[in-house]
Structure formats: C-alpha cells, structure tokens
Amino acid sequence: MAKPEIHTMEELSAAIGVSRPTLSRYFQDPSKVSKSSVERIRRGLEQVEYIPNFFATRMNRKKTGMIGVIIPYLNDLFFTRLLESIERAAMRAGYTVITQCSHSDPEIEARAAETFLSMNVDGAVVAPLGNRSDLKVYERLNARLPFVLMDSRPARLSGVDFVGTDHVQSTGLITEYLSRVGAPPVFLAMPRVNFNALEREMAYISKMEELGFEPTIIGIESLNGEGYFEAHGLAVLDDHFSKGNFIDASILCANDRVAIGALRAAARHRLEPGALHRGGLRIAGHDDYPLSEFMIPTLTTVAQNVQAIGQAAVDRLIEKLRVEKPHDNQAVQLMDGVLKVRDSA
Amino acid sequence: MAKPEIHTMEELSAAIGVSRPTLSRYFQDPSKVSKSSVERIRRGLEQVEYIPNFFATRMNRKKTGMIGVIIPYLNDLFFTRLLESIERAAMRAGYTVITQCSHSDPEIEARAAETFLSMNVDGAVVAPLGNRSDLKVYERLNARLPFVLMDSRPARLSGVDFVGTDHVQSTGLITEYLSRVGAPPVFLAMPRVNFNALEREMAYISKMEELGFEPTIIGIESLNGEGYFEAHGLAVLDDHFSKGNFIDASILCANDRVAIGALRAAARHRLEPGALHRGGLRIAGHDDYPLSEFMIPTLTTVAQNVQAIGQAAVDRLIEKLRVEKPHDNQAVQLMDGVLKVRDSA
Numbered sequence: 001m002a003k004p005e006i007h008t009m010e011e012l013s014a015a016i017g018v019s020r021p022t023l024s025r026y027f028q029d030p031s032k033v034s035k036s037s038v039e040r041i042r043r044g045l046e047q048v049e050y051i052p053n054f055f056a057t058r059m060n061r062k063k064t065g066m067i068g069v070i071i072p073y074l075n076d077l078f079f080t081r082l083l084e085s086i087e088r089a090a091m092r093a094g095y096t097v098i099t100q101c102s103h104s105d106p107e108i109e110a111r112a113a114e115t116f117l118s119m120n121v122d123g124a125v126v127a128p129l130g131n132r133s134d135l136k137v138y139e140r141l142n143a144r145l146p147f148v149l150m151d152s153r154p155a156r157l158s159g160v161d162f163v164g165t166d167h168v169q170s171t172g173l174i175t176e177y178l179s180r181v182g183a184p185p186v187f188l189a190m191p192r193v194n195f196n197a198l199e200r201e202m203a204y205i206s207k208m209e210e211l212g213f214e215p216t217i218i219g220i221e222s223l224n225g226e227g228y229f230e231a232h233g234l235a236v237l238d239d240h241f242s243k244g245n246f247i248d249a250s251i252l253c254a255n256d257r258v259a260i261g262a263l264r265a266a267a268r269h270r271l272e273p274g275a276l277h278r279g280g281l282r283i284a285g286h287d288d289y290p291l292s293e294f295m296i297p298t299l300t301t302v303a304q305n306v307q308a309i310g311q312a313a314v315d316r317l318i319e320k321l322r323v324e325k326p327h328d329n330q331a332v333q334l335m336d337g338v339l340k341v342r343d344s345a
Numbered sequence: 346m347a348k349p350e351i352h353t354m355e356e357l358s359a360a361i362g363v364s365r366p367t368l369s370r371y372f373q374d375p376s377k378v379s380k381s382s383v384e385r386i387r388r389g390l391e392q393v394e395y396i397p398n399f400f401a402t403r404m405n406r407k408k409t410g411m412i413g414v415i416i417p418y419l420n421d422l423f424f425t426r427l428l429e430s431i432e433r434a435a436m437r438a439g440y441t442v443i444t445q446c447s448h449s450d451p452e453i454e455a456r457a458a459e460t461f462l463s464m465n466v467d468g469a470v471v472a473p474l475g476n477r478s479d480l481k482v483y484e485r486l487n488a489r490l491p492f493v494l495m496d497s498r499p500a501r502l503s504g505v506d507f508v509g510t511d512h513v514q515s516t517g518l519i520t521e522y523l524s525r526v527g528a529p530p531v532f533l534a535m536p537r538v539n540f541n542a543l544e545r546e547m548a549y550i551s552k553m554e555e556l557g558f559e560p561t562i563i564g565i566e567s568l569n570g571e572g573y574f575e576a577h578g579l580a581v582l583d584d585h586f587s588k589g590n591f592i593d594a595s596i597l598c599a600n601d602r603v604a605i606g607a608l609r610a611a612a613r614h615r616l617e618p619g620a621l622h623r624g625g626l627r628i629a630g631h632d633d634y635p636l637s638e639f640m641i642p643t644l645t646t647v648a649q650n651v652q653a654i655g656q657a658a659v660d661r662l663i664e665k666l667r668v669e670k671p672h673d674n675q676a677v678q679l680m681d682g683v684l685k686v687r688d689s690a
Contacts, residue, residue: 054463055400074429075635080419087419087446091453096460099444101432108436115441118399230639260639267641290420294575294605296612296641 003049008056016044067095067317068116068124070109072102072194076257077290078306079127082151085310086125093318095122102129113137117144123317127151130194146320150313152196161320163313163333165304167196170337171203174252174284174302176211177339182282183250184213188236188262189220190229190254200254200286218246219258233261234268241269248280250345256292256301259285263295263344273297274344282345286337297343305335348394353401361389412440412662413461413469415454417447417539421602422635423651424472427496430655431470438663440467447474455482462489468662472496475539491665495658497541506665508658508678510649512541515682516548519597519629519647521556522684527627528595529558533581533607534565535574535599545599545631563591564603578606579613586614593625595690601637601646604630608640608689618642619689627690631682642688650680 006012013020018041025032026041033041067090071079083099090097098121100112109129116124123146126138135157141147148161178185187204190197201217208215219236233253240246247269253259262283266273273283274297285292288303312333351357358365363386370377371386378386412435416424428444435442443466445457454474461469468491471483480502486492493506523530532549535542546562553560564581578598585591592614598604607628611618618628619642630637633648657678 051459051462053465054460055465074425074432075422077420077422080425084419084446084448087448101429103429103432114396115399117396120398120400230636234639260636264639264641264643291575291605291636294579294609296609298609 003047006048006050007053012044012048012050015048016041018044063122063321064120065094065096066119066121067097067314068112068119068121069097069099070102070112070116070124070126071099072109072127072129073104074101078255078287078304079151081290081306082127082310085307086314089311089314093314104129106132106134110134110137113141116141121145122321123147125150125313125317128154128194130197131192146317148313148317148320150309152194152199154195159330161316161331163309163316164196164335165309165337166334167199168203168206169334170302170304171200171252171286172207173337173339174286174300175204175207177341178250178252178282178284178345179208179211179213182345183248183280184208184211185250185252185282185284186216186218186246188233188251188253188258189217190258191232192220197254204252229255229257230261230264233258234264235261237262237265238268241265241271246281247271250280250282251284253283253285256285256287256289256299259283259299259301259344260289260291260295263297263299267296274300284345288338288340292340293342295344300342300345301340302337303340304337308335348392351393351395352398357389357393357395360393361386363389408467408666409465410439410441411464411466412442412659413457413464413466414442414444415447415457415469415471416444417454417472417474418449419446423600423632423649424496426635426651427472427655430652431659434656434659438659449474451477451479455479458482458486461486466490467666468492470495470658470662473499473539475542476537491662493658493662493665495654497539497544499540504675506661506676508654508661509541509680510654510682511679512544513548513551514679515647515649516545516597516631517552518682518684519631519645520549520552522686523595523597523627523629523690524553524556524558527690528593528625529553529556530595530597530627530629531561531563531591533578533596533598533603534562535603536577537565542599549597574600574602575606575609578603579609580606582607582610583613586610586616591626592616595625595627596629598628598630601630601632601634601644604628604644604646604689605634605636605640608642608644612641619645629690633683633685637685638687640689645687645690646685647682648685649682653680 006015009020009023013023018037022033022037030038069086071083073079087097102109106129124141125148127150135154138157142160150163153162175185189201192198205215251262253262271281273281285299285301288301292299292301316331351360354365354368358368363382367378367382375383414431416428418424432442447454451474469486470493472495480499483502487505495508498507534546537543550560596607598607616626618626630644630646633646637644637646661676
C-alpha cells in the first residue's frame with residue numbers, strides 16, 4: 001500500500017503529532033530538538049511520504065541555495081564543458097544550479113535574467129551571448145545580485161567580475177609557436193559574434209607586429225549565420241583553396257570549430273595539413289575542443305583551462321555571497337592557455 | 346534615479362493605490378477590471394520596478410507552468426540538440442523549462458527527479474542515464490506527474506510513454522544499404538551504457554540474419570569508461586588494425602561518436618575508408634552527429650530525427666497535462682531514421 005503523501009509542514013505536524021516549531025527546528029538542526037522528539041519524528045517520517053515544497057521552503061529564506069547560470073548556445077561542447085564544470089563546483093558547495101540557455105537570442109537572454117531575479121537566486125554566472133546582447137541585462141544583474149561574467153566580456157562594461165582566458169597570452173603563444181617552427185601564420189577569423197572573436201584577432205595582430213611580421217586576417221564576413229563555426233571555416237577556405245590562395249600557408253583559426261571546417265576544406269582539395277613533405281600547409285586552432293584530438297590530422301591548438309574557469313567563477317560568486325563587500329571591488333581572473341602540439345601544425 | 350523596487354502584491358497594492366484583489370484580477374485577465382483601474386494600474390507600474398516573486402506566484406497555483414527535463418550527459422551534441430528542440434517546443438507552448446543533467450551519475454539523476462517533484466513542475470521529460478539508472482525513479486515520476494521518457498527505454502519498464510527512434514528500422518536501413526553496395530558489415534558496438542546500445546546490436550543481428558549473412562560484433566568491452574565513445578572506437582579499431590583485422594571490412598559503428606574514433610584509427614593506420622580503389626574498408630555510423638559531415642572522409646550515417654523527437658515528447662506531455670486521462674493509456678512513438686550517404690561508406 002502506498003504511504004500517504006504529505007506536502008506541507010502543517011500536514012506533517014498533524015500526521016506525526018509533533019508541533020510545527022519543533023519540526024522546523026528538527027529540519028534546520030536535529031541537535032536542537034530533544035532526543036525523544038527526534039525519535040518520534042524519524043518514526044513518523046517512515047510512515048508517510050513527505051515531499052517538501054521547494055517554493056514554500058525557499059520563499060521566505062534569505063538565501064535560496066540556488067545559483068543561476070546562463071550559457072549562449074547548447075550546440076557547442078566548449079560551453080557544455082564549461083557548464084559541467086560550474087555545475088560540479090556548485091554541487092560540491094551545496095548549491096542547486098538553475099541553467100538557462102540564450103539560444104543565440106538576446107531576448108531569451110534578457111528573459112532568463114528576469115527569471116533568475118524573480119526566483120531570487122543567490123547569485124548568477126553568465127557566459128554572454130555576445131555583440132547582440134543588451135549590456136543593461138548584465139548591469140541589472142550586477143546591481144541586484146552577486147554576479148560573475150565568464151568566457152567573454154564586453155569592452156564597454158565596467159565594474160563587473162570576470163573569469164576567462166587571457167587571450168593575449170593564449171593567442172600570442174600559438175602565434176609565436178607557429179612562427180618559430182614554420183611560416184608566420186595568417187589568421188582565419190570567426191564571425192565577430194562575441195567579444196572573444198575580436199580579442200583574439202587583436203592579440204594575433206599585436207604578437208605578429210612584436211615578431212616583425214605582417215598580420216593577415218581572412219574570413220571576418222559571416223558566410224553562414226552565427227554559431228555554425230565549422231561551416232564558416234569550410235566555406236571560407238574552400239573558396240580560397242579553389243583560387244590557389246593559402247594552400248601552403250600556416251593558418252591559425254580563431255577557434256577549433258573553425259579549424260575543423262578548415263581541415264575539411266583541406267581534405268576536399270587533397271591538401272595534407274602538417275605533412276611537411278607535401279608542402280607547407282599547416283592548420284591550428286584555439287580552445288582544445290573535445291574532438292580536436294580525434295581529427296584527421298589531429299589538431300594543434302591552445303587549450304583553454306575550462307575546469308579552472310568554471311571553478312574560479314563559482315569560487316568568486318560564493319565569496320561575494322559570503323561577504324557583504326568583497327575586499328577587491330572588482331576581480332578579473334585570466335587563465336593561461338596551454339599549447340597542444342599535434343599533427344596538423 | 347532608480348525606481349523603487351517592489352516584490353510583493355501587497356507592496357504593489359499600497360504603492361499604486363489599487364486593492365489587492367483588483368490587482369490579482371488585472372494580472373490574470375485585464376478585461377475583468379474596470380477601465381479606470383486598468384489605467385491607474387498601468388500608470389502605477391511605470392513608476393515602480395515590480396519583480397514578481399517566482400515562488401509566491403507559483404506556490405498556490407495548480408499549474409506552475411514549468412516542465413522539468415533531465416538529460417544524461419552534457420558533453421554530447423546529440424543530447425544538447427535534443428534538449429534544444431525540447432526547450433524551443435516548450436517555450437513556444439508558454440512553459441519554462443528547468444533542466445537538470447545526470448552527469449553520468451544515477452544518484453544525481455534520482456536527486457533531479459526529487460527536485461522536480463518538490464518544485465511541483467507540471468510534467469517531466471527524461472532521457473534516461475541508462476543501465477545504471479534506478480528504474481524506481483521513472484516509476485515514481487510516472488505515478489506522480491505527466492511523464493514522458495525519450496531516447497532510450499528500459500526493457501523492464503512498462504506503462505510509460507516513450508518517444509524515440511525506431512532502431513529496428515534505422516539500424517536495419519543502414520545494415521541493408523552497406524550489404525547492398527559492398528561487403529556485409531561487422532558491427533562495432535558501443536559500451537552498453539544505455540538501452541539503445543543493445544537495441545541497435547539486436548537490430549543489426551536480426552537484419553543480418555534476414556539477409557542471410559553471419560553477424561559479427563566487436564568492441565562490446567568498455568575500454569575507456571563510459572561516455573567517451575570516440576576514445577572507445579579509436580582504441581578498439583587501433584588494436585584490431587594493428588593485428589591486420591578488419592582492414593578491408595565494412596564497419597557499422599553503434600553511433601557516430603564511435604565512428605569518429607574509428608575514422609581516427611583508420612587514419613593512424615593510413616587506411617582510407619570509402620576510397621574503393623584503396624581496398625574495401627568502409628566506416629558508417631548512427632545518429633548524424635552534428636560534426637559527421639565535417640569528418641575526413643565525411644561520415645555515412647543514419648540520422649535520428651531529433652527535432653521531431655523533442656517536439657513529440659513536448660506535445661505528448663502537454664496532451665497529458667490537458668486531459669486527466671489521455672485516450673490511449675500508453676503512447677509509444679518511434680521515428681524513422683534517414684540514410685545519409687556520404688564518403689566514408
């Protein structure tokens with residue numbers, strides 16, 4: 001026979017014959033309740049099915065135990081890895097994570113922020129959608145809640161905590177590596193959908209100038225709508241390779257998904273990136289996308305430390321939750337990228 | 346100057362001088378309120394910043410407007426595409442989706458189900474973790490809520506609505522295609538982490554027997570822990586190719602992620618799948634993983650209709666929400682797979 005189902009503390013109090021305040025104390029801290037009451041409550045709980053109401057138990061609490069997270073896309077393993085690392089860090093710290101995805105739509109991003117405010121989440125971590133985002137959404141969250149931005153940051157937004165990769169270091173590192181072991185690279189950009197796209201371009205240009213080489217940037221125009229980075233890399237290079245351009249170049253791609261498209265373009269034109277006896281074509285990326293080590297050839301890239309970024313974002317958020325005014329008014333944490341030399345360059 | 350921030354209907358009522366019941370009626374249906382009150386409320390709302398409390402507005406409603414969704418992994422673009430299609434279908438129907446990921450852990454899956462029950466979500470859609478799931482979790486959700494299972498289903502679970510791919514059809518289709526245009530395929534299994542793994546194996550065996558060929562299954566032993574399908578495909582075939590096994594075989598992989606590892610193994614051994622002049626090696630997959638068309642060579646596969654599965658799961662859930670007792674007591678909807686002939690086979 002099914003146990004009677006009980007949803008409220010009042011019903012529970014009546015069902016097991018223990019006063020409402022005693023029950024409350026028991027759920028907050030059993031050591032505050034007499035041993036005989038603890039016994040009675042435990043026996044009582046075995047006789048009924050008690051499903052505490054999530055809303056009722058949180059509505060009047062100062063802290064809800066919830067962290068809101070927004071990511072811009074679901075169809076990108078970089079962001080799902082970042083989300084996974086945040087969820088695990090938050091779970092370890094005892095928080096429930098409520099995730100919303102912007103699905104490339106600034107209106108959905110803004111609505112997700114309002115949902116978090118109305119849910120009274122304790123804090124929010126957001127990987128911004130990018131250029132099309134309404135910056136007021138981040139300013140509003142930042143004014144109302146402990147708030148941390150991650151992955152990419154708008155140049156025009158100030159006073160907001162940020163955790164991400166140091167693109168000057170990471171892009172500089174792979175630009176320097178490519179220049180040292182072969183021809184100085186051209187840069188295959190990604191459509192400028194977010195702030196990182198531009199930061200990596202700038203970092204490439206400044207490193208090239210530092211090394212005394214002429215920077216060359218291709219593929220800025222979006223050919224395939226945003227988000228489809230592989231299709232973009234394929235379309236841009238297919239076109240260039242058809243005209244005989246860049247067939248023996250060193251090509252640094254703005255991210256690994258663009259590079260996966262670039263490798264596909266090379267295969268279509270029977271080019272073999274990284275096979276030095278076959279000419280100088282080399283292809284490299286940025287991020288260490290989970291599939292990059294399975295590509296043909298395996299993709300040389302610079303890895304973002306996704307685990308560290310997710311953990312640092314949660315750590316910073318929790319620090320802001322614990323102290324009214326954090327010591328450092330605004331914290332920016334930039335993680336170094338790590339070179340992954342494989343076969344493609 | 347910032348507008349005063351208001352969280353409760355009581356505060357709002359006091360701030361704009363309209364009674365609490367009138368305000369409630371206005372938010373439920375403005376046509377139920379006098380024209381002069383509507384005017385006063387609209388003017389009042391412009392003067393304050395009203396953030397309705399998500400919990401308070403939902404706690405006492407019969408319907409919360411929320412749908413809970415559980416997916417087993419985040420690091421898999423098949424599941425993120427499925428989640429995206431569910432989120433879009435639910436948004437179109439006016440629901441808020443609360444997503445939880447099991448992160449390959451049955452305890453997290455069970456906890457996510459309890460969170461949904463305590464949140465009093467209107468219904469739940471779950472893509473099960475698989476063999477290690479506690480079936481009682483699904484039975485419990487099914488008993489308490491409108492509930493739909495998707496993607497893979499436990500053989501021992503009955504009376505639960507299900508939406509997924511017809512693996513007998515989809516796996517049969519590609520087995521027959523491979524047999525018709527070349528040597529009958531061997532089957533490179535995936536570790537049996539979920540029910541689909543076994544269903545596809547069985548479907549392969551029965552189609553081979555129907556065609557009068559001897560089925561051959563390899564790679565059932567998990568070499569790399571669950572979830573890392575690419576590494577599994579690479580490890581199993583690298584080992585076989587080293588011994589000269591299957592180097593001119595037709596290899597049907599249990600899913601595209603295994604096939605991506607298989608293509609990598611072929612490249613490592615300088616084999617060229619699909620290039621018939623170089624021998625008979627062919628590699629095919631199942632799912633049409635978003636990256637399959639960018640692989641080298643592009644991967645022949647059978648596509649799952651992810652959009653239709655997500656939409657049908659939400660449609661069925663909403664049907665169950667609307668009527669107390671749905672016409673058909675249990676609905677099982679199986680979608681056909683579609684052959685995608687590319688270069689690898």
